[in-house]
Amino acid sequence: MALMKSLGNVATWSTMRRGGVTVQLRDRYLAHGFLYRVRRGVYCAHGVDPSVRDAAAHGGALTCVSLLQAAGIWVLHPARQVHVWLGKGGRAFEHTGCRCVVHYSSGRPAPGKVDVALALIHLHHCQGDEAFICSYESAWNQGLLTAADRERIRAALPKNARWLLDFAVSTSQSGIETLPRLRLRPYGFKVASQFKAGRDEVDIIVDDCVLVEADGDENHSGPSKRHKDLRRDARTSIEGYETLRFDYRQIIYDWPTVVAAIMAAVERARARR
Numbered sequence: 292m293a294l295m296k297s298l299g300n301v302a303t304w305s306t307m308r309r310g311g312v313t314v315q316l317r318d319r320y321l322a323h324g325f326l327y328r329v330r331r332g333v334y335c336a337h338g339v340d341p342s343v344r345d346a347a348a349h350g351g352a353l354t355c356v357s358l359l360q361a362a363g364i365w366v367l368h369p370a371r372q373v374h375v376w377l378g379k380g381g382r383a384f385e386h387t388g389c390r391c392v393v394h395y396s397s398g399r400p401a402p403g404k405v406d407v408a409l410a411l412i413h414l415h416h417c418q419g420d421e422a423f424i425c426s427y428e429s430a431w432n433q434g435l436l437t438a439a440d441r442e443r444i445r446a447a448l449p450k451n452a453r454w455l456l457d458f459a460v461s462t463s464q465s466g467i468e469t470l471p472r473l474r475l476r477p478y479g480f481k482v483a484s485q486f487k488a489g490r491d492e493v494d495i496i497v498d499d500c501v502l503v504e505a506d507g508d509e510n511h512s513g514p515s516k517r518h519k520d521l522r523r524d525a526r527t528s529i530e531g532y533e534t535l536r537f538d539y540r541q542i543i544y545d546w547p548t549v550v551a552a553i554m555a556a557v558e559r560a561r562a563r564r
Contacts, residue, residue, distance in 0.1 A: 299403035365429035425466030500560035
């Protein structure tokens with residue numbers, strides 16, 4: 292089954308034959324449960340990711356938010372359905388439990404999954420600027436995008452969206468660090484990320500005076516971590532900064548309150564100058 296592993300555990304019969312798999316060997320693998328057919332001419336190895344299997348059954352390759360989420364990349368809108376790339380004129384095959392979201396764009400997908408760069412291109416078309424830049428920065432931060440990948444993405448995005456790549460940084464670990472920077476852009480503030488305030492590194496600084504910390508539930512829950520955050524806020528206050536701390540739900544679902552708090556803090560800081 293080394294061939295199937297090299298093909299991402301899903302392949303067409305024609306590809307398997309070219310790799311040296313005989314009909315007898317295929318049938319033996321099928322009989323022993325090492326291999327199963329997802330649709331005519333397409334086979335998966337036992338244990339393949341269910342979303343990859345469903346994409347193959349639908350006639351294409353796993354892409355967009357489904358691929359990015361499976362790769363451990365931060366996504367703004369988690370996938371509830373399987374996103375499948377069928378190429379420009381591919382044929383969709385309904386299957387048991389099918390709730391697939393189909394992507395039609397140029398190219399000829401092989402069964403399995405696309406690479407991260409193509410998934411990001413499809414994500415921009417599917418979910419827009421905010422979802423794209425959050426996942427793009429997360430992928431870049433994790434070392435999942437090469438310079439060539441980034442140029443490929445730039446060439447594929449609409450011209451009016453390419454500014455997002457100039458805006459992007461590789462230091463944001465999640466979308467709740469990316470979103471405040473993006474959403475503050477129209478207000479004309481000077482915004483920088485991963486700012487060094489004394490000995491502490493903070494997520495965002497606005498107008499050189501207000502520190503914004505975007506707290507994910509997984510990173511700042513529990514008494515010990517809360518105590519650490521409070522100590523850091525006290526140290527940055529000594530340095531002359533006001534710190535505003537927002538959690539995931541506020542940033543994602545209550546942005547008007549977040550931006551109003553930041554604007555008020557900036558005004559207070561300006562009045563003290």
